[in-house]
Structures are given as C-alpha cells and as structure tokens.
Amino acid sequence: MPWVYLILAGGFEIIWAYTMKLSDGFTKPLYTSITLVTMVCSFALLSIAMKTLPLGTAYMIWTGIGALGAFVIGVTFLGEALTPLRVVAALLLLSGLILMKLATK
Secondary structure: OHHHHHHHHHHHHHHHHHHHHHOOOOOOHHHHHHHHHHHHHHHHHHHHHOOOOOHHHHHHHHHHHHHHHHHHHHHHHOOOOOOHHHHHHHHHHHHHHHHHHHHOO
C-alpha cells in the first residue's frame, strides 16, 4: 500500500507543478488554489508512504514521478522542445527510478 500512496503523491506533484506554471507567479487565483491543494495532498501522501518506505527511495521516486510527469506535460501541453538529448535524459531518469524500485524490499 505505501507504493500506491507514493504513486498518488507523485501524480499530485505533476498536477501542482503544471498548475503552478499556469498560475503565472500565483497571480491567477484558480490555478493558485489548485496548486496549493494538490501540494498538500502530495506531501500528505508522501508522508504516509514514508512511514514504511526508506527515505531515499520514497523521495527519489516521488521527485522522479514529478519530474518525468512535468516533462511529459511540458512537451505535450506547453510546447516545450522534445529533443533527442532531453528524451535520453528522461529515459535515464526513468531507468534510475526502476532500479531504485527493484533495489528496495
């Protein structure tokens, strides 16, 4: 169950990163509100997952999900560049997350 909480926490991290961008420096109340609520949800779920999972594993997976998700959102919805080097970097990050999961009991 802690892995489910951790994955959900990572999902909320993707949402808050995206809505933070859309908030335009916290000047748009709707996106600012969504950002703050999803931040709290993300941190709360991370803290629950960390009751069982090792700190390094939980934090790395959480930030990795957020980073990869933000990368995909940026490319898909914000018109950010999808260059070969950025794709390789994302794949390296993904491989690190998979290895961390496999290395954790």
